[in-house]
Amino acid sequence: MGETTLTGNININTALKALEDINLYGEVKNTNDSVLFSKYGDITIDSQNVNISGLVYAPFGDVTITAQNLNLNNVVIIADRITLRCPNVNANYSANAAELVGVVSELLDIPCEEWQYMKDENGNGLPDFFEDFDNWEKLVDTDGDGLPDSIEQYLGSDIEHTDTDHDGLGDYYEVFGTFTDPTKADTDANGINDGDEDFDQDGLTNLEELVSETHPCFSDTDNDGLSDGDEVKVYSTDPLTVDTDGDGLEDGDEIVLGADPLTKDTDGNGVINSREKFRQTFVHQVKNEDCAVTEVIVDMECTGNINKTTSVESVMDIDIVCTEAAGLVGEPFEIQTTSEFDKATVTFQIDTDKLGETEYDNLLFLWYYDRKLLDRY
DSSP: OOOEEEEEEEEOSSEEEESSOEEEEEEEEOOSOEEEEESSSOEEEEEEEEEEEEEEEEEEEEEEEEEEEEEEEEEEEEEEEEEEEOSEEEEEEOHHHHHHHOSSOOOBOOOGGGGGGSOOTTOSSSOHHHHSGGGGGGBOOTTOSSSOHHHHHHHTOOTTOSOTTOSSSOHHHIIIIIOOOTTOSSTTOSSSOGGGOOTTOSSOOHHHHHHHTOOTTOSOTTOSSSOHHHIIIIIOOOTTOSOTTOSSSOHHHHHHHTOOTTOSSTTOSSOOGGGSOEEEEEEEEOOOTTOSEEEEEEEEEESSOHHHHEEEEEOTTTSHHHHTOTTOSSOOEEEEEOSOEEEEEEEEEEOGGGOTTOOGGGOOOOOOOOHHHHTTO
C-alpha cells in the first residue's frame, strides 16, 4: 500500500506491486517474465549485476537503474523518464510484455483514496498530475462535463450528471466559471439559486452569462465600455466583440457619441462612424493644488472618442524652455490627440485666489513648440 524496499539476493518470479516507490538493492535476478509495477511512484534499482525479464512499469514516475552489468532480457520499460547508469548493457525486446501492455492507453480512473500516494510537491493535497490540466484528457469522464470522474469524486459531485445540484449551471462551469459549489444549488446560502445570482452586477444572471458566453465575474467581458447586460438587453450589441458593426469605432464609444453601434453609417451621409467628426469636450483636472490652473479644457469637432484619444500632461521640469519661462502662474501642459480635427478651443480654468499679486486681466497664454516638430504638422 506504500513504498517497498528489498535488499539482498532478489529473484522475483511473478510480480511486485507497490502504490509508491519500489527500491531494489543487491543482486537483482528476474528470469520469469515478471512484472515490477509502481502505480504512482518511482522504480530504483541499484546493484552490481542486474538481470531483468518482463515488464518494468512506472507510468507516473521514473525508472532509474544503476549497475555495472545490466541484462535486459526480453523487457519492456514504461515510465515518465528512464535513466540507465550502466557501462555494460545487453537489451532485447519482450513480445509477451508488449502484448500485455498493448498499443493504446486506456483512460485512467484514479480513486481519491489513492491520491495520497501520488507526488504532491507543493503539498496542497492535489497531486501534481491533476494540477496539469492537459492530463485531464487522459482521465475517465463518465458524464462528459469536462470534470474527470476522479475530480468529481474529490469534489463530491455526480459523475453521471453534468449539473449535480440542478441549479442550471454545469458542474464544470461552477468550478471554473462562477467558482461556486457544484453540489449546492445556493452556495452562499443567501436564498438565491446560483444560476439566478448576478455576481458582477451587470444585469445578467449567472445562467444568462452562461448562455451568452460572457464572463460571470466581469461586468464588461469585451472591455468596450458597455456592461454585458446593457449589450444583450438594451443595445443588442455583441458582448464578446468590441465593435459589433465593424466600423472601427468601439460599441461603447458609439453610445457616448450618439452613434448607432449596429450601423456603420448612422446618419447615412456616406461617412462611416469612425471617420465622422463629433463635437466633444475633454476636461483635464489638474492635481497640483499649488497650481493656479485647475482645469484644462479641450473642445473640438473630431473623430474618435475624445476621452480616449486625447491627453493633457504637465511638462513642468520636463520641457525646460516652458518650465523656465518667467511669470508662470501655473504648470505648462502638453496636449496631444490622435483624433482628426480642423480646429480646437483650449480653455484654462483659473483659481484667482492662487494668483497672489498677479492681476487676472494681465494673464496671457504662453505658446511654445519645438521648431523641429513643426514640419510634422
